[in-house]
Amino acid sequence: MESRAILATGFGPRKCAKIGQPLKxxxxxxxxxxxxxxxxxxxxxxxxxxxxxxxxxxxxxxxMACLDFDASKVVKKMFSIRSWGRYAGFVRKERRKYVEWVDKVLLQSDKSLALDYLRVAFYLDNFYGDKIHKWPQHAFARKVQRLELNLFPDDGPPSSRESYTFHYELFRLSSGKSQPGYSEIRHHSQIGFKSLRALSLKSLNVTGEVLEFFLINCPFLERLVVEASSVLINLRVCGPSIALKYLEEKGIVRELPQLTNLKEFVLIAFASKDDSLIGFTSLIRASPNLEKFVLKLESWWDDMVRGDRKLKKAASFPLQHLKVVELLGYYGRRSELELVEYFLENAIVLEKLIIDPRGPRNLKSPKTRKEKKQEKLARNCAKQQLRGLIPSHVEFSIL
The missing domain is CATH 1.20.1280 (Monooxygenase)
Structure with a gap:
């Protein structure tokens, strides 16, 4: 038996014993x-x-030359929370933990070494502005090559606070003037911008002047991505030796174009408390040939408020081709009622109005007993609010 073991494995009993000893x-x-x-x-x-x-x-x-502060697992968990109260508490706790994590790592990392990559991606707003402000400063001091700040990843629910603003103080500029001119941001390359090759700024406020600063003072900058900046109006890409090969702007709407070919419009929006939805009518006015409009409202049941505030009215505008309106996530809030009234008053050829108390998220997953009860209440509320408003020629249904 022993000889067969030696023949099959190539190791005798003594050698096997040695293998079992702790390895160095x-x-x-x-x-x-x-x-x-x-x-x-x-x-x-x-x-x-x-x-x-x-x-x-x-x-x-x-x-380590690459510092990727990835929190995708936490972000994914956020999306699974249906209760606004639980969500808000969870976000507050995780924001604080995330900021402490970034601060701790940057403090302990070897500052004498150059950085290849720094990425921050989490739901952060201007409440943490003093903290966020120091992170790119740290990166530039270490001659970072690729920098990404994404303060609102994965299109999650919006923050109630204002967005973080990429400050001029970051470049040691004087804050005496709110909008320094092109010449005032010309010579500040001593901070460590010359190593920057890729810059991505998402869901934070950054002006055209700041972006021009990077284009002027970063001779090797090849990739620039700007997304969801509410203050970016103009951007000049010019200079004697700009190396830029890729420029992306996303989610920056300066003037709504006329969408003359648009026939069907499906809009997914997050509705908090009883915030007015009248602002969406500007999108509809920009679509003169629209025939079908579908609004899918995402909400948490415990964040919805049926108040008794005075109804707001949008400016009258004839919607000459709109035939079908569908509203998902209807709860009976004043914001939803005033939007329905807008369509009834302005959609000249309206044929069908569909109200669905179920939100888009609830269509895909099993409902709790509380959610079923809330849906029933919302359905009854819709009947009471709308039955007397609907003209006889409009087909009206509550799902």
Whole structure:
């Protein structure tokens, strides 16, 4: 039996016993450069955990050149919360934890080493402005090559506070003037902008003057992405030696174009409390040949408010081709009622009005007993509010 074991495995009993002995740590003997490269294949949190392995590993993660503060698992969990109260509490706690995490890592990382990549991606607003302000400063001081700030990832529910603004103080500029001219932002390359090759700014406020600053003072900047900035009006891409190869602007609406070919419009929006929806009528007015409009309202049941405020009215505008209006997520709020009244008053050839108390999210997942009760109340409220308003020629249904 022993000879067969030796023949099959190539190892005798004594050799097998030696294999069972504890092995020496050969990996830790590798050069720092290789170990840091291995850490770069891990997430930032996983890399930091290796500091408990031994004295050899305790400081290695601090030398990582790529700092990706990824919180996608937390963001995914946010989307699974249906209660506004639970959501708000969860977000407050996770925002604080995220900011503390970024601050701690940047404080402990080796500031003498250049950064290849810094990415911040979480639901943050101007409440944390003083903290956010320091992160790109840290990156530029370490000659970062790629910088991404995304303060509203994955199109989640909006914040009740104002967006963070990319301040001029970041570039050591004088804050005495609110809009410095082109010449005033010309010579500030001493901070470490010359290494920047890619810049992505999403869901924060940044002006054209600040972007022009980067274009002028970053001779190797090849990629610039700006998304959802409410203050960006003009941007000049000009200069003697601009290396820019890719420029993307997204979610920046200066003037609504005339959507003359649009026949059907499906709009998904997040409705908080009883905030007015009348602003959406500007989109409809920009679509003169629209025949069908569908509004899908996302909400949390415990965030909805049926108040008794005075109804608002939008400016009258004849919708000469609109035949079908469908409203999902109707709860009986004044905001929803005033929007329905707008369509009834302005849609000259309206043929069908469909009201559905179920929100888009509730169509896809099982409902709790509380949600079923709320839907029933919303359905009854819709009947009471709208029955007497609907003209006889309009087909009206509540699903």
């Amino acid at each position: 740590d050969q990996i830790s003997r590798l050069p720092d450069e290789i170990l840091v490269y291995i850490l770069s294949c891990l997430t930032l949190k996983e890399a930091a955990r290796t500091s408990v392995l031994s004295k050899r590993w305790i400081d290695l993660w601090r030398s």
